[in-house]
Amino acid sequence: MSKKVLIITYYWPPAGGPGVQRWLKFAKYLPEFGFEPIIYTPKNPSYPIIDDSLVNEISSDLKIVKTKIWEPYQIAEKLNPKAKAYKAGQFEKAENQSFLSKLSVYIRGNFFIPDARKFWIKPSVKFLKKYIFENQIDTIITTGPPHSLHIIGLELKKTYPILKWIADFRDPWTEISYHADLKLNKSSQNKHKDLEKQVLQNADCVIATSFTDAENYKKIGANRVEVITNGFEEADFSNSKLEQFDNTVTTVDESSKPVTLSLSKGETQNSKLKTHNTFTITYSGGLELARNPLVVWKALNELVQENQDFAADFQLEFIGNLSKEVKNSIIENNLSDYLIEKGYVSHKESIELIKTSNLLLLANFPDEKSKGIIPGKLFEYMATGNPILAIGPSGGDVEKILNETQSGEYFTHEEIRDVKNYVSDEYKKWKTDFVKNPSSKIYQYSRKNLTYKLSEIILSL
Numbered sequence: 001m002s003k004k005v006l007i008i009t010y011y012w013p014p015a016g017g018p019g020v021q022r023w024l025k026f027a028k029y030l031p032e033f034g035f036e037p038i039i040y041t042p043k044n045p046s047y048p049i050i051d052d053s054l055v056n057e058i059s060s061d062l063k064i065v066k067t068k069i070w071e072p073y074q075i076a077e078k079l080n081p082k083a084k085a086y087k088a089g090q091f092e093k094a095e096n097q098s099f100l101s102k103l104s105v106y107i108r109g110n111f112f113i114p115d116a117r118k119f120w121i122k123p124s125v126k127f128l129k130k131y132i133f134e135n136q137i138d139t140i141i142t143t144g145p146p147h148s149l150h151i152i153g154l155e156l157k158k159t160y161p162i163l164k165w166i167a168d169f170r171d172p173w174t175e176i177s178y179h180a181d182l183k184l185n186k187s188s189q190n191k192h193k194d195l196e197k198q199v200l201q202n203a204d205c206v207i208a209t210s211f212t213d214a215e216n217y218k219k220i221g222a223n224r225v226e227v228i229t230n231g232f233e234e235a236d237f238s239n240s241k242l243e244q245f246d247n248t249v250t251t252v253d254e255s256s257k258p259v260t261l262s263l264s265k266g267e268t269q270n271s272k273l274k275t276h277n278t279f280t281i282t283y284s285g286g287l288e289l290a291r292n293p294l295v296v297w298k299a300l301n302e303l304v305q306e307n308q309d310f311a312a313d314f315q316l317e318f319i320g321n322l323s324k325e326v327k328n329s330i331i332e333n334n335l336s337d338y339l340i341e342k343g344y345v346s347h348k349e350s351i352e353l354i355k356t357s358n359l360l361l362l363a364n365f366p367d368e369k370s371k372g373i374i375p376g377k378l379f380e381y382m383a384t385g386n387p388i389l390a391i392g393p394s395g396g397d398v399e400k401i402l403n404e405t406q407s408g409e410y411f412t413h414e415e416i417r418d419v420k421n422y423v424s425d426e427y428k429k430w431k432t433d434f435v436k437n438p439s440s441k442i443y444q445y446s447r448k449n450l451t452y453k454l455s456e457i458i459l460s461l
């Protein structure tokens with residue numbers, strides 16, 4: 001008989017974005033490891049991004065329980081259209097904010113603690129107390145942000161102390177970069193920290209998506225912390241360079257245990273896998289001002305000015321929302337003629353686009369606090385087998401993964417010369433049809449292998 005696991009998540013299809021992908025895939029593979037996942041999610045949520053194509057990926061056998069939610073964003077967006085971006089943690093520079101925007105952010109940070117989904121806590125706890133008892137559920141998983149869902153878990157743990165509770169932090173709470181932009185007063189800051197500490201100390205296990213975050217949660221007082229990063233779906237990357245090159249894979253065998261077979265060290269191949277008549281650098285996902293990789297635009301500007309062949313072959317492609325401020329900085333660096341904006345596309349289409357790119361761009365915040373952020377798109381980037389150019393703070397966790405999997409190079413926001421040289425080197429490889437064989441170590445980040453790790457954690461509680 002399968003063991004029931006209740007997964008409490010705000011983001012669920014038709015919501016778009018990596019937060020949805022994470023638990024959609026866990027729910028898909030958990031039955032293969034002897035678990036029956038049950039999804040608890042809002043009936044009428046206010047999502048910043050919609051991707052209807054993800055609805056088709058929900059298993060017909062999956063049990064989904066929904067209750068109504070009331071969110072102030074539904075009112076806030078009518079008063080201030082920019083409130084929609086605030087839901088995703090995207091804030092304008094303070095000096096550019098209107099009075100209405102400043103007021104919206106202040107209210108969001110100080111009156112809705114831990115977040116604007118707080119009004120779903122009490123009705124959810126009331127409903128789930130009964131549901132857990134009637135359905136004999138002994139394990140729950142809460143995933144945040146929004147961190148209100150962790151408060152639901154905290155209250156259920158108080159009611160049923162023997163209940164096993166896993167708190168999955170897809171992003172940090174008080175350590176996330178935009179937390180400082182919430183205009184918190186001292187009392188509100190203390191409330192956030194106190195709630196965060198209660199969650200970390202009372203959960204039977206905390207799951208972090210990065211190594212740095214895991215260490216931070218331990219410092220705050222978490223009893224047990226495990227790292228399960230985001231990942232990629234192998235089926236989405238058929239005909240990618242990774243699949244074409246790699247005759248040995250890491251997967252889950254018939255006994256439901258991961259099997260890892262590595263290639264010989266340093267093995268490479270040449271290939272005629274040129275996918276564009278142009279040398280395409282692609283950024284997938286939303287890109288706001290706080291993560292703007294100016295160092296890349298400056299390096300590209302210099303290459304365009306100095307190398308006529310590069311200028312003739314190059315294009316800069318964006319998939320997703322490109323903020324006005326970032327676009328202006330690209331134009332200021334004389335790159336407007338090379339800019340292609342695809343806008344928001346379905347997840348399926350975005351994968352096809354990154355598979356045919358020649359160099360994939362990843363950008364993180366420049367500050368030290370962001371070392372632990374590992375964007376979910378990194379793993380899908382790696383699964384294409386295409387080289388990656390990553391920008392972020394010194395010593396970021398992304399750098400560790402890129403080095404381990406030999407998937408690309410990592411630079412800080414100040415290393416313009418090194419960025420320029422790396423892009424130039426990748427361009428030369430493209431011109432000569434040279435492609436390095438991707439490492440089989442990438443397969444440890446497949447969704448199925450990551451779900452196996454989750455199943456082992458659940459069984460160990």
